[in-house]
Amino acid sequence: MKIYVAHSGGIDFKKELYEPIRQSSLNNQHTFVLPHETSDEPFNSKDYLKNEADFIIAEISKPHTGLGIELGWADNYEVPIIYIYRKGSKVSGSLKVVSKNFVEYSNSKELISGIKKLIN
Numbered sequence: 697m698k699i700y701v702a703h704s705g706g707i708d709f710k711k712e713l714y715e716p717i718r719q720s721s722l723n724n725q726h727t728f729v730l731p732h733e734t735s736d737e738p739f740n741s742k743d744y745l746k747n748e749a750d751f752i753i754a755e756i757s758k759p760h761t762g763l764g765i766e767l768g769w770a771d772n773y774e775v776p777i778i779y780i781y782r783k784g785s786k787v788s789g790s791l792k793v794v795s796k797n798f799v800e801y802s803n804s805k806e807l808i809s810g811i812k813k814l815i816n
């Protein structure tokens with residue numbers, strides 16, 4: 697499956713998201729699009745979500761306008777959404793309108809195991 701990973705720029709996404717995903721067995725089973733892995737340039741997520749994505753994983757620990765826009769596109773294009781968030785984060789209840797798939801995590805191990813459960 698092709699999985700787009702969306703997140704706020706307000707977290708250390710390379711260390712907290714990208715590294716655990718790339719180091720997990722999931723990386724060998726699926727194609728992950730990590731939009732800022734090699735570049736800080738904007739990624740055309742709208743077209744990717746419309747034409748290619750099978751899933752979107754959204755890190756929602758920190759609210760971000762751009763992330764909200766991407767979630768709107770994903771919902772509009774009927775791309776299933778998995779929300780992930782750090783334990784203790786305040787998460788908006790309105791997110792449940794577009795997906796009921798939430799993964800709360802305290803560390804990388806919990807993050808990956810939660811994603812595995814929902815993808816499989």
